Amino acid sequence: VERTRLRPVASGLLTPFQGLSFLGFQLLLGLGILLQLNNYSRVLGASSLLLVFSYPLVKRLTFWDKEDDLKVGVKSTALRFGDLTKNWVTGFGIACISSLALSGYNADIGWPFYPFLLAASGQMAWQICTVDLSSRAECNRKFVSNKWFGALVYSGILFGKLAS
Numbered sequence: 646v647e648r649t650r651l652r653p654v655a656s657g658l659l660t661p662f663q664g665l666s667f668l669g670f671q672l673l674l675g676l677g678i679l680l681q682l683n684n685y686s687r688v689l690g691a692s693s694l695l696l697v698f699s700y701p702l703v704k705r706l707t708f709w710d711k712e713d714d715l716k717v718g719v720k721s722t723a724l725r726f727g728d729l730t731k732n733w734v735t736g737f738g739i740a741c742i743s744s745l746a747l748s749g750y751n752a753d754i755g756w757p758f759y760p761f762l763l764a765a766s767g768q769m770a771w772q773i774c775t776v777d778l779s780s781r782a783e784c785n786r787k788f789v790s791n792k793w794f795g796a797l798v799y800s801g802i803l804f805g806k807l808a809s
Contacts, residue, residue, distance in 0.1 A: 761801025
């Protein structure tokens with residue numbers, strides 16, 4: 646489809662095997678780093694995969710993916726959730742914020758983390774409540790506004806660590 650035609654595998658720059666090999670190499674490097682940490686850090690690192698996996702899943706729920714999925718016949722979550730997409734995204738958002746709050750608590754991050762996390766929650770709620778899922782441009786604008794969510798979470802971690 647038009648949106649993905651320049652990606653390395655779609656454009657033919659890489660074969661699917663080369664892409665999977667590169668992914669495997671990255672995962673092995675990450676595992677090597679993870680195994681050097683203490684058990685608490687390993688569990689925390691492994692649990693963060695939930696956040697990583699939820700990001701691509703939430704991204705797949707947007708309008709432009711639905712249109713492309715219909716065109717190429719892919720049975721995706723974007724199509725499966727249909728009219729319940731906002732409900733599912735809300736659930737994933739709650740899981741994301743809850744995981745961040747638990748991670749902040751377990752990492753002993755100071756109190757400034759939590760007001761920033763509350764602001765990030767508000768930003769996410771604003772995105773979900775105001776997005777028009779039938780508009781490709783609107784979905785893209787909301788997706789691009791995720792930089793503010795990341796900036797708020799990062800600021801909370803930074804100021805929380807400085808305070809602790």
